[in-house]
Amino acid sequence: MRLAARIVGDLRQVLAAEVRAGERAAMAAIRAETEQVKAELRRQVTSSFGGNARGIANAWRSQVFPRSGQSLRPAGLVWTKVPNVIDAFERGALIRAKGGRKFLAIPTGFNAARGRRGRGEKGVRVTPAQMVASGQAFLRPFQSGRGFVWCLPLRQGEQTGRRRRTRLLAGGLAEIGTGNRKGREAWARGMLQRGMVPMFLLLPQVKLAKRLDVKGAAERGLRRLPGRFVAAWERESGRAAP
Incomplete structure (x- = not known):
């Protein structure tokens, strides 16, 4: 038995299209996961301190890098404008x-x-x-x-x-x-x-009682990220299951 295979189309174009799909998938995965981590941290604050702490909850902010364009190596940052308050209630500070x-x-x-x-x-x-x-x-x-x-x-x-x-x-x-x-x-x-x-x-x-789990929220986000990236890449490359 003899098997033969050949590439249909321009290999460079195929690889370039796959790279672009990967870049879009990476950006989409990082953006979605960054927003989810921020949302979870805001919920932690409001569930622990009630509606009067909305100002502290909304102090959680996020940013995805690069800010424009696409990249296979994007990064998501979640930070708070009141770090001392968050740190005290995460550690249960004295x-x-x-x-x-x-x-x-x-x-x-x-x-x-x-x-x-x-x-x-x-x-x-x-x-x-x-x-x-x-x-x-x-x-x-x-x-x-x-x-x-x-x-x-x-x-x-x-x-x-x-x-x-x-x-x-x-x-x-x-x-x-x-x-x-x-x-x-x-x-x-x-x-x-x-x-x-x-x-x-x-x-x-x-x-202070320990009321927040910032580290746990970040770790959960990192565990979800690979699966989110694979699913996004399949959608971007057209391989997603119907």
Whole structure:
């Protein structure tokens, strides 16, 4: 038995077409996998911290190289604009006070303009320095003895708005508010009875729980990439199964 074979067409053109198909497949695979890894990391943030962490979630960004054209050796980069935050919650970091200070000052949210749920001026915050300068701040120890609640006295201000609701002020530095009328009234009665607003928690150190798995997301992406590349190359070269 004699077997014979011959190449149909121009071999150089056939190989060049295959290389171009490989370049398109490589770019498509890297682009899709980069987007999937970024999407997974964003979901990790929102599932761990809730909807209030969308800013941190959206800080994950991605880029594929080369930015234009095709290549058999593309690269995908996923990074975050808040690396210190991500690193702390991936490692479960232990955070201590620095610079000779004994305590970390952790805001409760009431230090924001119009309070924790208010809609005051964007970016307005009562700082620890303002707490000290006010001369009104006082401490209440935790029952555990591990730290303190740093408070300002609560007082009533003027009545404002069509409903003539009484403004509640923390030491004259920040207006306190809640999200709805019933909640505001119930909360206000309790706070007035206590006569104080918890502005900061003072703790010597904080151990963050490990909530993120950045390394795992990257490793899963690398394991998926070869299969994604082969499937894309078959589509680009016309060998995909119908």
